[in-house]
Amino acid sequence: xxxxxxxxxxxxxxxxxxxxxxxxxxxxxxxxxxxxxxxxxxxxxxxxxxxxxxxxxxxxxxxxxxxxxxxxxxxxxxxxxxxxxxxxxxxxxxxxxxxxxxxxxxxxxxxxxxxxxxxxxxxxxxxxxxxxxxxxxxxxxxxxxxxxxxxxxxxxxxxxxxxxxxxxxxxxxxxxxxxxxxxxxxxxxxxxxxxxxxxxxxxxxxxxxxxxxxxxxxxxxxxxxxxxxxxxxxxxxxxxxxxxxxxxxxxxxxxxxxxxxxxxxxxxxxxxxxxxxxxxxxxxxxxxxxxxxxxxxxxxxxxxxxxxxxxxxxxxxxxxxxxxxxxxxxxxxxxxxxxxxxxxxxxxxxxxxxxxxxxxxxxxxxxxxxxxxxxxxxxxxx
Amino acid sequence: xxxxxxxxxxxxxxxxxxxxxxxxxxxxxxxxxxxxxxxxxxxxxxxxxxxxxxxxxxxxxxxxxxxxxxxxxxxxxxxxxxxxxxxxxxxxxxxxxxxxxxxxxxxxxxxxxxxxxxxxxxxxxxxxxxxxxxxxxxxxxxxxxxxxxxxxxxxxxx
Ligand SMILES: [Zn+2]
Numbered sequence: 001x002x003x004x005x006x007x008x009x010x011x012x013x014x015x016x017x018x019x020x021x022x023x024x025x026x027x028x029x030x031x032x033x034x035x036x037x038x039x040x041x042x043x044x045x046x047x048x049x050x051x052x053x054x055x056x057x058x059x060x061x062x063x064x065x066x067x068x069x070x071x072x073x074x075x076x077x078x079x080x081x082x083x084x085x086x087x088x089x090x091x092x093x094x095x096x097x098x099x100x101x102x103x104x105x106x107x108x109x110x111x112x113x114x115x116x117x118x119x120x121x122x123x124x125x126x127x128x129x130x131x132x133x134x135x136x137x138x139x140x141x142x143x144x145x146x147x148x149x150x151x152x153x154x155x156x157x158x159x160x161x162x163x164x165x166x167x168x169x170x171x172x173x174x175x176x177x178x179x180x181x182x183x184x185x186x187x188x189x190x191x192x193x194x195x196x197x198x199x200x201x202x203x204x205x206x207x208x209x210x211x212x213x214x215x216x217x218x219x220x221x222x223x224x225x226x227x228x229x230x231x232x233x234x235x236x237x238x239x240x241x242x243x244x245x246x247x248x249x250x251x252x253x254x255x256x257x258x259x260x261x262x263x264x265x266x267x268x269x270x271x272x273x274x275x276x277x278x279x280x281x282x283x284x285x286x287x288x289x290x291x292x293x294x295x296x297x298x299x300x301x302x303x304x305x306x307x308x309x310x311x312x313x314x315x316x317x318x319x320x321x322x323x324x325x326x327x328x329x330x331x332x333x334x335x336x337x338x339x340x341x342x343x344x345x346x347x348x349x350x351x352x353x354x355x356x357x358x359x360x361x362x363x364x365x366x367x368x369x370x371x372x373x374x375x376x377x378x379x380x381x382x
Numbered sequence: 383x384x385x386x387x388x389x390x391x392x393x394x395x396x397x398x399x400x401x402x403x404x405x406x407x408x409x410x411x412x413x414x415x416x417x418x419x420x421x422x423x424x425x426x427x428x429x430x431x432x433x434x435x436x437x438x439x440x441x442x443x444x445x446x447x448x449x450x451x452x453x454x455x456x457x458x459x460x461x462x463x464x465x466x467x468x469x470x471x472x473x474x475x476x477x478x479x480x481x482x483x484x485x486x487x488x489x490x491x492x493x494x495x496x497x498x499x500x501x502x503x504x505x506x507x508x509x510x511x512x513x514x515x516x517x518x519x520x521x522x523x524x525x526x527x528x529x530x531x532x533x534x535x536x537x538x539x540x
Contacts, residue, residue, distance in 0.1 A: 019395070114396075117475070118476070119474055119475055119476050120474070120475075123474060128405070128407040129407055129409055129413050129529070130413075130440050130497075130498070130529055131498055131529075133528050133529050133530050134485070134498065134499065134529060135474050136470055136474055136483055136485065137470055137475075137476060139470075140483075140485040142468075143468025143469070143485075144466045144468045144485060144486070144487060145466070146468075147466045147467060147511065148465065148466035148511070151466070151511050192471070193469075193471060194470075194471050194472055195468045195469070195470050195471070195472070196468055196469035196470075196471075196506070197468075198468070240446055242446075242495065243487065243498050244439065244440065244487065244495035244496045244498065245438070245494060245495045248465070248466055248487070
């Protein structure tokens with residue numbers, strides 16, 4: 001079967017607010033950049049379009065209907081995946097694998113600054129009978145999960161804080177990141193404790209932005225670009241939605257998604273075969289939990305990796321050289337594509353000041369946030 | 383908290399919107415039994431899978447593992463153990479709470495799952511994973527058949 005490559009990426013953002021652009025204009029700008037990057041005309045060349053969006057984030061029903069015009073997809077084959085952008089990318093990969101489509105565009109965005117009651121929307125994702133009536137700020141689930149993760153693995157508060165320090169520093173070299181900062185472990189640990197043991201500086205702030213990627217089948221990809229980035233493996237998994245029965249110490253959803261992705265990619269030893277990782281760090285401890293789930297270290301060892309500098313940009317296994325979500329902001333369903341964007345730029349050698357030397361293969365992972373136990377993993381290679 | 387906006391979007395060009403969805407969520411067979419027992423008898427019930435033996439709390443009509451229908455009901459008692467907890471300093475709007483709330487997942491011996499609830503009658507600094515706790519029910523006349531019929535869980539001596 002033919003391979004599939006990312007042949008174009010376009011990005012707008014990421015910023016805390018985008019007062020001058022509507023969500024449609026945000027999408028239009030990112031799409032223009034992606035099509036220009038891929039060298040394709042959406043009205044002629046693109047066979048299908050996928051948007052990743054959730055009605056409640058957008059503030060109106062049946063968001064699918066509000067999509068085609070700003071992407072150049074009117075009268076074309078288009079649908080919405082109600083999930084993180086990485087699920088859209090995986091869906092596009094499968095469409096191309098069917099042999100019926102040669103070029104597919106995938107879009108995900110965040111206009112989080114339009115949401116005036118963010119906490120309320122997240123609360124609305126809780127089980128309406130067993131959990132939601134308790135009320136409270138929805139991030140209490142993150143505090144509970146971090147506490148259990150620390151208890152089971154012996155990971156320290158300092159090690160979690162180091163993730164925030166590293167990622168915010170990495171973000172300083174990323175023009176797409178708006179939350180870069182030069183801070184210390186002490187700054188993180190002394191920041192407001194919001195959901196014990198989780199501190200304010202360990203929580204990704206919201207951001208606005210949009211990413212569009214263009215995928216193509218092997219023959220078309222090699223004609224379009226000298227630098228295709230190949231999708232070698234994909235995987236996804238949902239654990240149980242029940243807070244009561246899920247595993248609180250491990251990211252099982254990512255363990256299984258990674259297993260699937262490594263299997264499709266033919267990766268036997270991820271530690272040796274993966275050069276860098278872009279993972280979900282919506283809360284600092286999640287980066288550590290996800291690295292363990294991706295088998296990039298043994299369980300309970302991710303804290304040591306960050307402490308020893310292994311996951312620094314110049315370390316043996318750079319993690320979130322983009323600055324992650326702590327640095328770029330939590331961009332709702334665009335979070336996974338933020339990771340893809342960085343992986344593509346790194347593999348093409350176009351990451352500017354933050355370029356990693358000699359990278360061949362990267363792994364990208366996403367989690368759908370509170371209160372889900374859903375994740376996806378994609379392996380990308382030069 | 384999760385937002386760092388230096389410019390107020392309300393001062394710029396926008397159109398204000400307001401959604402007011404209202405629902406009556408069906409409790410279902412398992413949910414109805416669970417909440418009726420809490421309301422009328424101050425009992426916490428689980429449902430047992432006859433195939434794998436797991437006792438689900440809260441009860442479900444099916445086993446996540448075996449996809450079997452669950453038909454056997456088990457009283458799991460009102461005492462459990464704190465599996466994990468957090469102290470929340472922010473309220474549901476992201477504003478600072480005057481008195482922090484403690485949330486915990488409480489597991490019951492020999493069962494699968496548990497109950498997510500608040501802890502009471504305890505100082506935040508004294509809460510530990512593994513602590514024994516017991517459900518404190520609201521008085522019968524105040525119980526409405528919701529998870530809040532349990533006021534909170536409080537620590538007990540073993
Ligand atoms: Zn079973």
